Amino acid sequence: MSSVRDDFDALLAARAVSPVFQPIVSLRDGRAVGLEALARGPHGTRYESPTSLFAEAARRGVTAELDWICGVNACALVLDTDLRHVPVFVNVDPATFGTPCPIDLLPTYQRALRELDLIIEITERRGGDPAAILRGVTTFRQQGGRIAVDDVGVDPFSLNMISVLAPDVIKLDRSVTQCAGPSWAQTFVINSVQMEAQATGAAVLCEGIETPEHLAAARAMGATLGQGWLFGRPARLPAAVDLSADPIPRVAPYPPSASTPFSAIRGRAPTLPMSPQMLTPLWALLEEMALHTDAVRVLYAAVPATTPLDEQTWLTYSHIAKRGIAVVVFGQASAAPLGAGVHVVPLPDSDPVQGERALVAVGSHFAAAVLARRAEPDLYDAVLTYDRRIVIEALHALVGRLTSLSVDEPGRGV
Known part of the structure; x- marks a missing residue:
């Protein structure tokens, strides 16, 4: 040895x-x-x-x-x-x-x-x-x-x-x-x-x-x-390469992430005043998409620690994770009680995301987000958006808060 x-x-x-x-x-x-x-x-x-x-x-x-x-x-x-x-x-x-x-x-x-x-x-x-x-x-x-x-x-x-x-x-x-x-x-x-x-x-x-x-x-x-053996096997560096006239594209990347999910709106979408109860059916729209269709690959939720998720919500997220979807919850104070691939990222009290609620669902041909920021104790400024660039920017704001996590289990990953 x-x-x-x-x-x-x-x-x-x-x-x-x-x-x-x-x-x-x-x-x-x-x-x-x-x-x-x-x-x-x-x-x-x-x-x-x-x-x-x-x-x-x-x-x-x-x-x-x-x-x-x-x-x-x-x-x-x-x-x-x-x-x-x-x-x-x-x-x-x-x-x-x-x-x-x-x-x-x-x-x-x-x-x-x-x-x-x-x-x-x-x-x-x-x-x-x-x-x-x-x-x-x-x-x-x-x-x-x-x-x-x-x-x-x-x-x-x-x-x-x-x-x-x-x-x-x-x-x-x-x-x-x-x-x-x-x-x-x-x-x-x-x-x-x-x-x-x-x-x-x-x-x-x-x-x-x-x-x-x-x-x-x-x-x-x-x-x-x-790429494959039909065109050539791995070998030493050739002396010359006859390049095709077809260039490899250069994709315009998504913009730098916003500081918080809600700030991704930046005046680009109108918001409405909503109570926490009014947000619930909007969240359900995206949760049901993740639970019952193949449109969603990533589901990120941000919920302040002062508003603990109930057992039914944890159960829903556990079922979604078992479908191979990356499920991450930000802001909750403790690990997911049911586990099963749901990753929880606690946030410090000073993090501005603690004043927001967000649910971001992204797939290859689907992108949607409920983004809300507390305006009063029981009132949020909120929007449901299907603008992919806004949704991805909101997602990036949360990705930047991820701790290192394993992607070996179902439901974990970027």
Whole structure:
């Protein structure tokens, strides 16, 4: 066992991870639009396989350090060629967001930000702090980078991510591309992805295209980009890339989050005076959507600690979470009494959200929010809005208050 640890220690210390590259192509003309960098450990060792490499990193809690090594080594290789104009896709674990670049890799990373066309792929490997992910994505985009969400269709986490991050590229998992026949689950994923793409201008990419039949299926799904053995296997960096005339889109990101959900309105929607009792049927509209339809992927509620939720509401949220929906309640003083995947985030008394009530429901083709701010002891200024940009901005205001939480259980995640 000690030799295993010594070997891995030596690998990390030497930054001994080598990149290989696979083309990503336009399905219109079959020419490359970019390259995805993939990691390989030292040749001939137990860590040559990326599966073994990252499994050991996960066991030792150093996935973020390995991520940085893989990404920066790939950038370093491209920087030393004439391919600096070619978009490069780099995989990043969600848990890596918010972690600092190792100091010895920082100069190369800073140069890559200046000179390369980088696209970060947020991978399916689970974990991380949702607030850190959002901050990291925002910072990276401000530096000129773009975002892809990888392996969509594997689990609810990826669908939740595209509803929040507005990625530039949405990558459908190979299991969707290679499916022998349509199923309800895959049809839902494809429809959700296409609705998001049409709403934002994102490109849809099908992974795992290995045969002409897979290519035909990808085109039938409305994908415009493809990746797989039919176009090229992972290999050494090519000497030249014949780029397609079809550019990878650059999606306009959602605006910086408001300080509180209610402030997302900012005079953009009229409010009405409502009592707490009047808010109840409005909340029920969104709760029922989450409970009985597939339109909602994320449900965030903000309720001040001075107004504890009753047992029936907790039961409803527990049932919603069991459907694979991310349910988070802000402001309550104690954990959800029924558990079952409902995450509770207490807020300090000084937090202005304690003076508001909000219920935010977001899916790939549905977005709605009840936003209310206390005007008098028993009266709120309130609005029910279906304006997606207002709803997402309100959602971001709550994401910024999230503590680190596990996304391994149903109903948890961004």
